[in-house]
Each structure stands twice: as C-alpha cells, then as structure tokens.
Amino acid sequence: xxxxxxxxxxxxxxxxxxxxxxxxxxxxxDPLALIGRLVEELAPTGSFALTAQKxxxxxxxFCAFALxxxxxxxxxxxxxxxxxxxxxxxxxxHCRIDKRAADAIASAVLVELxxxxxxxxxTTD
Numbered sequence: 080x081x082x083x084x085x086x087x088x089x090x091x092x093x094x095x096x097x098x099x100x101x102x103x104x105x106x107x108x109d110p111l112a113l114i115g116r117l118v119e120e121l122a123p124t125g126s127f128a129l130t131a132q133k134x135x136x137x138x139x140x141f142c143a144f145a146l147x148x149x150x151x152x153x154x155x156x157x158x159x160x161x162x163x164x165x166x167x168x169x170x171x172x173h174c175r176i177d178k179r180a181a182d183a184i185a186s187a188v189l190v191e192l193x194x195x196x197x198x199x200x201x202t203t204d
Contacts, residue, residue, distance in 0.1 A: 082115075085130040088143040096150035097168040098142040098159055102176045107185075110138040110176070117156060117184050118142060123149035143168075156184075 088095050102110035111131040118127060125146035132139045144150040150170065153159070157180065159172035176184070 085128040088128040092167045096144045097171045099173045100140040114140045121152040
C-alpha cells in the first residue's frame with residue numbers, strides 16, 4: 080500500500096498504530112529515509128505515513144500504520160517496545176536506532192549509508 084500523508088493517519092490516531100524510532104545524531108544523514116526504506120522493504124499492505132522531528136542531538140522518526148500487522152513488522156525489525164507516550168493511538172512502540180542497527184537496516188534493504196553530517200535532511204508534511 081502506498082505511503083499517505085501524516086495528517087491523514089494522525090487525524091484518526093485511535094484506529095492507527097504508532098512506531099517511534101529515536102536516531103541519535105551521527106548515525107546517518109537522513110534518519111527518515113533510512114526508516115522509510117525499511118518500511119518499504121517490509122511491504123505494508125495497509126496505509127502508512129512517516130514524519131520526523133529533529134531535536135538537539137537526535138531525530139525522532141514517527142511511523143503510523145493503519146494495520147496492526149504492518150506495525151508488527153516494523154516493531155519486530157527494530158526490536159521496539161511498547162510505550163504509550165503519545166495518547167490516543169491504538170498501539171505505540173518505541174526504539175532507539177544505534178549505529179549497529181542502522182548498518183543492519185542498510186544491509187537488509189541493500190542501501191549504503193553515506194557518512195553522517197551534523198544536519199540530517201528531513202521531509203515532513
């Protein structure tokens with residue numbers, strides 16, 4: 080299923096599933112692209128949306144899924160743990176992506192990570 084806008088899925092969050100990945104600075108230039116490529120490789124069957132928020136020292140990537148089974152695929156891939164920090168989602172899981180995990184993701188999706196720079200590129204809607 081194709082990616083849709085973050086606004087569309089977040090507006091009905093009580094029926095959707097959230098996976099949050101914290102990516103420290105220096106891991107990859109584009110955390111959103113790294114996680115997005117992994118989601119694409121997992122081939123979700125329902126709608127999904129991605130967005131990211133740059134913070135001091137890290138980037139948080141938010142992944143919303145219409146189907147629990149699609150969220151489960153990412154949860155397993157990144158070893159996310161249940162944590163309900165953002166009220167209103169049907170389920171919510173969090174993980175931290177370290178260099179080893181980023182390299183494993185890059186290998187799994189057959190992409191080469193460029194060296195990290197101080198400012199990751201983000202795309203949000």
